[in-house]
Each structure stands twice: as C-alpha cells, then as structure tokens.
Amino acid sequence: MLCGIDEAGRGPVLGPMVVAGILIENDAPLRQLNVRDSKKLTPEKREALAPEIMKLVKFEIVVVSAEDIDLMRAQMSLNDFEAKIFATIIEKLNPETAYVDAADVDEIEFKKMILNELKKPVDVVSKHYADELFPVVSAASILAKVRRDAEVRKIEAEFGKPIGSGYPSDQITMTFLEEWLKEKGTLPPHCRQSWDTCKRLLTASKMHKLEEYQEAKK
Numbered sequence: 001m002l003c004g005i006d007e008a009g010r011g012p013v014l015g016p017m018v019v020a021g022i023l024i025e026n027d028a029p030l031r032q033l034n035v036r037d038s039k040k041l042t043p044e045k046r047e048a049l050a051p052e053i054m055k056l057v058k059f060e061i062v063v064v065s066a067e068d069i070d071l072m073r074a075q076m077s078l079n080d081f082e083a084k085i086f087a088t089i090i091e092k093l094n095p096e097t098a099y100v101d102a103a104d105v106d107e108i109e110f111k112k113m114i115l116n117e118l119k120k121p122v123d124v125v126s127k128h129y130a131d132e133l134f135p136v137v138s139a140a141s142i143l144a145k146v147r148r149d150a151e152v153r154k155i156e157a158e159f160g161k162p163i164g165s166g167y168p169s170d171q172i173t174m175t176f177l178e179e180w181l182k183e184k185g186t187l188p189p190h191c192r193q194s195w196d197t198c199k200r201l202l203t204a205s206k207m208h209k210l211e212e213y214q215e216a217k218k
Contacts, residue, residue, distance in 0.1 A: 003095035004136025008144035012166035013197040017064045020144035021089035022057040030135040037131040038145035050146040053139045060089045070194045079104045087117030097123040101130040168197045
C-alpha cells in the first residue's frame with residue numbers, strides 16, 4: 001500500500017495549514033485521473049478532481065489553526081511540527097511506503113524527523129517537489145489545497161469582507177490586515193501572530209500611533 005502526504009498553507013499569515021494524506025494499493029488509478037501538483041491546476045480542476053480522488057483512496061486530513069501553529073512554534077520549528085503531523089497521518093493510514101513532500105531543505109533530515117516520530121518502521125521517501133514526482137503526493141496536494149480553500153472561504157464569510165489567499169504576497173490580504181489593525185488596534189482572529197509579517201504590522205501600527213500622539217501634542 002502506498003501513501004502520499006502534502007500540505008497546503010504552510011506560508012500564509014492568515015488562515016490554517018492543511019495536511020492531507022492518501023492511501024491506495026497502487027497509483028495507476030491516480031495516473032488515469034491525470035492528477036498533478038495542485039499549484040499547476042486551476043481551482044475548478046482541483047474542485048473537480050478532489051471527489052474523484054476520494055472515491056479511490058483512504059484519506060486523512062488535518063486542519064491546523066493559526067492559533068495552534070503559534071502555540072507549537074513556541075516549542076519547536078515549523079519543520080518539526082510538520083514532521084509530527086506527517087507521522088500521525090502515516091500511522092493512521094498504515095502504508096508500506098510513504099511518499100512525502102520534504103519540508104526541510106535537507107530531504108534526508110526531514111525523513112529522519114518523521115521516522116523519529118513513528119512507532120513502527122515505514123519506508124519513507126522524502127523528496128522536494130514530490131507533488132510533481134509522485135501521483136500519490138499530487139493527489140494529497142489536491143485534497144489539501146481544496147480543503148484549505150474551503151477553510152479560507154469560511155473565514156472570509158465570518159469576517160464579511162474579502163481576505164484574499166492569506167499569503168503576505170497577496171495585496172488583498174495585507175490591506176485587510178492593515179485596515180483591521182487600524183480600526184481595532186489588534187490583529188484579527190485566524191492570524192499567525194508568530195509570523196514576522198504580523199510583528200512588522202504591529203510595529204508599524206505602534207509607530208503610526210506614536211507619530212499621531214506626538215503630532216497632537218504640538
């Protein structure tokens with residue numbers, strides 16, 4: 001039995017990280033679906049493929065909130081945290097071989113991090129760009145991305161205004177955070193406060209308030 005694991009939302013400042021794992025006897029059915037790295041598919045194509053993948057595989061999906069990411073980052077690196085989640089999914093799916101998208105710059109080191117968390121030996125193949133190399137990881141990447149997109153839409157509905165993708169490179173996301181901070185004086189829920197982006201926004205907000213105070217005293 002083959003397992004593939006990938007994540008979506010590792011880098012955003014807003015919203016959860018989602019890790020998905022799939023289990024299948026062989027990857028031939030996934031090849032027939034022509035699964036690919038989720039980043040190379042349109043949202044419509046991902047949405048269409050996800051239910052087809054779910055019919056073929058056993059799967060596990062873990063949604064990690066921004067709050068949990070902040071808590072865990074106080075204790076360990078994001079790579080360590082991700083390795084723990086990957087190991088948890090591997091143990092639930094119980095494959096003979098697990099293909100994973102390596103989070104660490106050192107593929108072998110990330111493999112060791114996962115193996116250290118496993119209670120029984122599993123053949124772990126840790127590779128960069130695994131979502132392009134192995135159909136089982138491509139399929140997992142699609143499930144992770146579709147679920148994260150759904151979670152972001154829920155957050156957007158909660159706020160009642162556009163929040164973008166949650167990535168610091170997204171101007172819609174940054175505008176939302178800046179306006180919220182200006183209006184409320186704090187960062188919004190679902191924001192990864194341990195991220196440097198958040199720290200810079202808070203520092204800029206404090207400096208702006210200080211300048212306003214000094215200007216008012218003149």
